[in-house]
Amino acid sequence: GQNIDQPTEMTATEGAIVQINCTYQTSGFNGLFWYQQHAGEAPTFLSYNVLDGLEEKGRFSSFLSRSKGYSYLLLKELQMKDSASYLCAVWGTGANNLFFGTGTRLTVIP
Amino acid sequence: GAGVSQTPSNKVTEKGKYVELRCDPISGHTALYWYRQSLGQGPEFLIYFQGTGAADDSGLPNDRFFAVRPEGSVSTLKIQRTERGDSAVYLCASSLGGGSGNTIYFGEGSWLTVV
Numbered sequence: 001g002q003n004i005d006q007p008t009e010m011t012a013t014e015g016a017i018v019q020i021n022c023t024y025q026t027s028g029f030n031g032l033f034w035y036q037q038h039a040g041e042a043p044t045f046l047s048y049n050v051l052d053g054l055e056e057k058g059r060f061s062s063f064l065s066r067s068k069g070y071s072y073l074l075l076k077e078l079q080m081k082d083s084a085s086y087l088c089a090v091w092g093t094g095a096n097n098l099f100f101g102t103g104t105r106l107t108v109i110p
Numbered sequence: 111g112a113g114v115s116q117t118p119s120n121k122v123t124e125k126g127k128y129v130e131l132r133c134d135p136i137s138g139h140t141a142l143y144w145y146r147q148s149l150g151q152g153p154e155f156l157i158y159f160q161g162t163g164a165a166d167d168s169g170l171p172n173d174r175f176f177a178v179r180p181e182g183s184v185s186t187l188k189i190q191r192t193e194r195g196d197s198a199v200y201l202c203a204s205s206l207g208g209g210s211g212n213t214i215y216f217g218e219g220s221w222l223t224v225v
Contacts, residue, residue: 101152
């Protein structure tokens with residue numbers, strides 16, 4: 001079977017750094033994705049990792065360890081507009097769809 | 111178009127009625143996906159099209175749900191005899207190529223409420 005675990009909710013302060021963790025168990029692995037979803041809106045693509053290591057893109061970075069079935073999304077210099085749900089999703093080998101976790105709802109406070 | 115377009119954005123229907131939800135993918139994208147998302151949950155896979163054919167419909171919950179993509183572009187998700195449990199956001203997504211490893215891009219969703 002497939003399973004993705006991520007915290008349900010997190011709160012962080014404007015200007016700070018927050019790390020959102022994701023662990024997964026899937027049938028094979030062909031990439032891990034992070035999406036951002038504001039309330040009432042569509043998920044938007046943030047990052048993609050297929051090899052171990054850190055991928056940096058502006059204020060956002062994503063890390064992957066395939067041997068541990070683990071990823072994290074790091075958000076720096078938090079802004080109020082970063083309040084949203086962050087979805088971890090995995091492609092299994094030969095899979096026909098991206099499998100999503102339930103998401104982490106991040107609230108940024110002043 | 112520039113992005114994935116879905117209509118209607120909101121639909122309220124009575125229990126037992128028939129509903130159609132439409133999706134227009136990003137131009138040139140051969141793969142199209144339908145997902146369903148309930149409040150506080152992640153998107154749940156329903157069906158995947160590669161071109162005109164349904165390559166994987168294993169996520170459709172029962173035979174009341176059906177989807178088509180007759181010309182390999184626009185797709186319609188059809189729900190018969192709607193039930194209150196069908197209330198959710200129905201998300202359409204597309205990707206340039208099909209299958210594992212592709213980045214998928216979502217539309218804004220169709221919010222379905224069955225009363």
